[in-house]
Amino acid sequence: MLYTFLPSDIAKICFVAVLFVCLRGLFWFINMLLIQPIFDPLRFVPGPDGTLLQSHLQQVMDPTLSTNTYLEWKRRFGRTFRFNGFGKHDYRLISFDPRVIQWVLGSSAFEKPWQTRSFMSRLIGRGIFSMEGKEHTQQRKIVHSAFTPRSVKNMTPIFFRKAEELRERWKNILEESQYANSLSKSKSENALSRPCRTVLDVAHWTSRAAFDVIGLAGFNYDFHSIQNESEPVYSAYRRMFNIADKGLGLRQIMELYFPILRTIWPNEDIKETNQCLKIIKTAGEHILTERKTAVQISEEDGENDLLSLLIKSNMLSKPSERLTDQELLDQCSTFFMAGSDSVAVALSWCFHLLSLNPDIQKRLRAEIKSISHISEGDISDYDSENHDCEICKPESPFQQIQSIYPRRCRSLPQWEAVENLPYLNSVVLETLRFCPPVHGTIRVATQTHPIPISRPISLFDGSAIASGVITDFRDDYLTIKKGSYVHVPIEGWNLSEDVWGPDSLVFNPSRWSKPSYSNYRLGPNNLLTFGYGHQSCLGYKFTVAEMKIFLAILLPAFEFKPADGVPVSKFNTILTRPFVSGKWAEGTQLPILVNEIK
16 A cells, blocks of 8 residues: 655655754754864964954965964964964964974875865866875876976076067067157157166066966967967966955855855856866867877977976876876966966066165176176077087977077076076075965864974963974874864965074075074975975976076066055965055056166
8 A cells, every 4th residue: 555645744754854954954063163172182282362253364374464473473372373263163273393394294194175175176177286195196206207407407498588578578668668758748858868667567477478488388389478468378377367366255165065056056257267267178188189299209308398298207107107188188287377377476576575675686687797698688509500409409390389489599508507696596595485476285184193293382271292302212292183274384484583583574685695594494495485295396496497587587677666656465365466455356466667777
């Protein structure tokens, strides 16, 4: 006999189901808010007080607040402390103890949060920045071959080429501006004899130049962004990252937990992002096909762009470890973000800091001009066909490149001359210390885990952890529970007085010519700018080389001064970008007064 449900029965079932869901939700909420914090080991770690739902995230993640926040908290709580994430139920650890940072960034027990990986995957796919565990290890092994010192060295002619192109573009803009001003002041005496000067949005121009560099160095493809920023792929990336720079609002947070919202309820940002991704994917597939063909027909070491090196490395890997075409495309997107935007931001901050410090700028320009062939603006040696420069042979299968850039050898000694300029090296390193493109990073504990510390921590209950001495036989540990977040303060470490001395908040390139103030060693040159451990940035040497070459070409030609009445601030999104104070809605900007040096 079949039982027939009456409407009243269905109503009762629905009522019970809704009641069950509500009770489960209430229990989850009470457990998260009141019960779990009681058993959190971070509860007794010193840190700032706060109400039940008070958050300290803005104080930690906003670069206009974080420097003073860190100074105050370190004074009150020591080098390792906790703070409230989204409330007291969300205790998070932050530390300036090098032992803690080494452990968190070097241990497989700590990973990027799934929210971060999901957000990054949406923009750049499942590339090396978005992966963890075995997939990350496999990708890193293959990608590493594209960033060896020799590979980066072979790419430096492209850096020179694009730096020269940007120099000439700026000269033309300044001359046009001067001519326009002279027309408006035609009665002014000697109008055309005065130095060319105008305000340039340096952040905008370095972004275009860096995109061109990664196009050629990454894929042997010229996007011509310096000459025309309407190129579809450049425009797509720029629009997509401009949307991402808005940060995570309530809508974006909901999308992380309920991705279906992007399909059933897309807003204008989602529609535009999807359109950009489609353009990028189509172009990427075309470039990947061409590069695969080029690698197959070229000599063994003929192709030196990043994608070709990646394809070669992939082909030499075990079949089970090879990246799929989609994974190769995802690495391309990663190259664009890390190799373009990060470099452009770092270079922009460097010009800004030089404009604020004319004595440093003058000294650096004098050092660069000491290399005659750089100061004369010609870093090419000769055009002879009969030479053995490894960069120029074999010829590229892309006739596009050949038609734009005639066969001219830019031999490596020029790069070596620039590379060995000591004060230039100091300025670049000090810029990366003072204004790292990435403000900080976050890790989450995948299991309840002990973290060794090198300094004692006085707990709120009156007890203490650690003797403050690490020996070969004993470490003292701070326990952190599974699911807890650890914030690694990249800029905070780079500006820490404990690490860099009492002038840590001063832009001082001369510090790099002195013995290190600290015995700590985290990351390249003790900078956390490029991370540490198994997830450190592989493009460190690429970034430094590109910055040095652009400075070597542009500084002898131009003088940089702050634009009058234009205050510049920092804003932390994916990267720490410059903007005009009070005008973040207008996007990334860095106006600087640029004078041509005759």
